[in-house]
Amino acid sequence: MAPTILVVDDDPNVQRLLSYTLRQEGFEVSVVADGAEAVRAWQVERPSLILLDIMLPKLDGYAVAQRIREDEAGGNHTPIIMLTAEGDVEQRVRGLRAGADDYLMKPFHPAELLARIRGLLSRFAPSEEAVARPPSGHVIAFYGAKGGVGATTLAVNTAIALHRNVGRSVVLVDGNLQFGDHRVFLDLGLDRKSVVDIVSAPTIDAELVRQVLVRHDSGIDLLLAPPSPETAELVTPEALPPILDILRASYDYVVVDVDKRLDEVNLRIFDAAEVIYVVLTADLSSLKNVRIMLETLANLGYDSARVQLVLNRSTAFTGINVKNAEGALRRTLDHQVLNDYRAAISALNSGAPVLDTKAESPLGKAIVAFAQAIDADAMGTASPRSRARR
Numbered sequence: 001m002a003p004t005i006l007v008v009d010d011d012p013n014v015q016r017l018l019s020y021t022l023r024q025e026g027f028e029v030s031v032v033a034d035g036a037e038a039v040r041a042w043q044v045e046r047p048s049l050i051l052l053d054i055m056l057p058k059l060d061g062y063a064v065a066q067r068i069r070e071d072e073a074g075g076n077h078t079p080i081i082m083l084t085a086e087g088d089v090e091q092r093v094r095g096l097r098a099g100a101d102d103y104l105m106k107p108f109h110p111a112e113l114l115a116r117i118r119g120l121l122s123r124f125a126p127s128e129e130a131v132a133r134p135p136s137g138h139v140i141a142f143y144g145a146k147g148g149v150g151a152t153t154l155a156v157n158t159a160i161a162l163h164r165n166v167g168r169s170v171v172l173v174d175g176n177l178q179f180g181d182h183r184v185f186l187d188l189g190l191d192r193k194s195v196v197d198i199v200s201a202p203t204i205d206a207e208l209v210r211q212v213l214v215r216h217d218s219g220i221d222l223l224l225a226p227p228s229p230e231t232a233e234l235v236t237p238e239a240l241p242p243i244l245d246i247l248r249a250s251y252d253y254v255v256v257d258v259d260k261r262l263d264e265v266n267l268r269i270f271d272a273a274e275v276i277y278v279v280l281t282a283d284l285s286s287l288k289n290v291r292i293m294l295e296t297l298a299n300l301g302y303d304s305a306r307v308q309l310v311l312n313r314s315t316a317f318t319g320i321n322v323k324n325a326e327g328a329l330r331r332t333l334d335h336q337v338l339n340d341y342r343a344a345i346s347a348l349n350s351g352a353p354v355l356d357t358k359a360e361s362p363l364g365k366a367i368v369a370f371a372q373a374i375d376a377d378a379m380g381t382a383s384p385r386s387r388a389r390r
């Protein structure tokens with residue numbers, strides 16, 4: 001059964017917007033417009049979560065939260081998210097004191113709201129109500145046209161943004177088997193669990209895969225690359241597709257970071273991927289490699305619509321602009337991520353992803369926008385024109 005969200009707000013526009021967004025994501029929604037009604041609805045309906053505005057007729061949001069917490073008295077805990085006015089610290093503190101579990105400042109992005117809701121639901125009802133719908137299972141690959149274009153930076157941070165800012169469940173796979181560097185990007189020096197542990201087992205099943213995954217503080221799960229280049233050979237081209245299948249069954253997104261080789265391992269990953277994001281920078285060798293990559297995939301019969309071009313460091317001066325690059329490739333660039341070396345390098349060298357410590361940097365914001373575009377595409381809600389212009 002879908003979790004029920006009780007929306008408490010006296011503004012009809014907010015009511016409409018919230019009901020629409022939540023129903024769209026598979027939640028049941030019930031709406032009331034004043035504080036006294038909210039307490040009554042809570043008693044009768046026992047919602048899975050309450051979205052509670054502060055300024056309400058009859059009882060205000062603080063009083064509602066307090067009343068509910070008193071009535072619960074150690075019994076079942078209904079998670080409450082307070083909707084507060086922007087920048088009002090006092091409101092937030094008072095809300096938390098009154099018993100709210102989280103707060104969200106108005107105006108907020110629907111994706112942010114959904115992420116918070118899912119977070120709270122999984123915290124308070126880990127077994128059954130954690131997700132309102134089955135995982136959507138999109139496999140997406142990030143392929144760097146040459147070393148150093150930023151494929152790993154984008155794969156890691158997009159994975160985190162898809163989880164944190166878009167509210168999806170995400171597993172990140174380091175498909176760079178010989179020189180995978182997610183341990184460096186994510187400061188996991190000593191973690192030995194890797195894909196090698198899966199492929200060396202006599203049989204592969206979902207339980208084994210789950211045990212080998214590493215949980216990152218950001219909330220995404222990781223399947224790490226072999227700890228050394230020698231052990232990479234144990235991962236044969238046939239080994240990865242069944243693992244990706246298992247992962248696809250339990251996550252909204254399986255994000256695979258692959259290196260630039262067009263070898264059998266990578267081609268199998270491309271086979272499994274719904275979309276291949278080819279990351280390039282505006283320089284000749286990168287453009288040449290993208291052309292080779294596109295031709296090779298076309299020769300192998302891949303549908304070119306599954307390939308999307310991502311111009312990274314788009315604002316760096318290279319003497320080649322977007323128009324030149326599109327002319328050379330005879331294709332439009334589907335996405336652009338601006339140049340922000342300061343945020344990128346300090347994140348890398350500290351082992352804290354941009355989205356963790358520099359989420360407000362230009363790069364952090366660009367990656368969140370990119371993740372939102374990916375999600376809109378995957379869910380089939382983006383108009384083709386708006387995407388091409390990004």
Ligand SMILES: Nc1ncnc2c1ncn2[C@@H]1O[C@H](COP(=O)(O)OP(=O)(O)O)[C@@H](O)[C@H]1O
Nearest residue numbers: 144147148149150151152153339340341344345
């Ligand atoms: N948008 C960006 N702006 C500035 N620097 C970037 C950006 N994306 C990546 N970098 C930097 O480029 C370098 C290579 O990135 P990396 O993700 O390891 O590339 P790849 O995986 O394609 O080899 C890193 O130092 C990284 O910090």
Ligand SMILES: [Mg+2]
Nearest residue numbers: 151152153176
């Ligand atoms: Mg890389």
